[in-house]
Amino acid sequence: MKISPSLLAADFANLAADVARVEAAGADFLHLDVMDGHFVPNISFGAPVIGALRPHSKLLFDVHLMIECPERYIADFIKAGADSITIHVESTEHPDAILKAIKEAGLRAAVSVSPKTPIETIFPLLPLCDMVLVMTVEPGFGGQKLIPATLDKVRGLRAEIEKKGLSVDIEADGGINDTTIADVLKAGVNVIVAGSSIFGAADPASAIADMRALEQ
């Protein structure tokens, strides 16, 4: 599994130092939650913050766009140094064109589904995706409780990926900690986002080690 700590739970007054801490702790990716106050009822940070962090980290920058009209800003996030860009299927009428543009720029392309969106909605997009992000909480805020029914969607998605013989990662995001991670992995997830349970931990290295120990 890959572990992608979410910057949303970092100390915003000390971002570079906090990122260095999770990098040294054994993180694989850095999850960057971009929120616009429209697609979700919260505002976080945008491309300038990501660009400022880029020279400070070698982690794969896993950018999760929770914004309306993502097509308007893709070029900005590519320029800022994103390695992977995730758009929400609910945020645009043309997810296919945006995913193609991300891939043509040489990045990893991913699509996300919010808890109430049926997973079948994204099945036609699978050949264009390197990863699907299944939201395990309503997008917008860190520190929420995982919604167990979202794991049924992960199982359905894993079965569809196998049926089609594709190689697509499944990422889960929201409410993942050492008590929920075993069920999440068992459902078929191989990329774990964790905000509060890693950046919020007194010792991120042991939080990551505890998670890896639960991987069977």
Ligand code: DX5
């Ligand atoms: C929520 C974000 C998540 C969030 C997860 O909209 O997409 O990435 O930071 O936070 P935790 O792990 O605290 O639930």
Ligand code: ZN
């Ligand atoms: Zn996220």
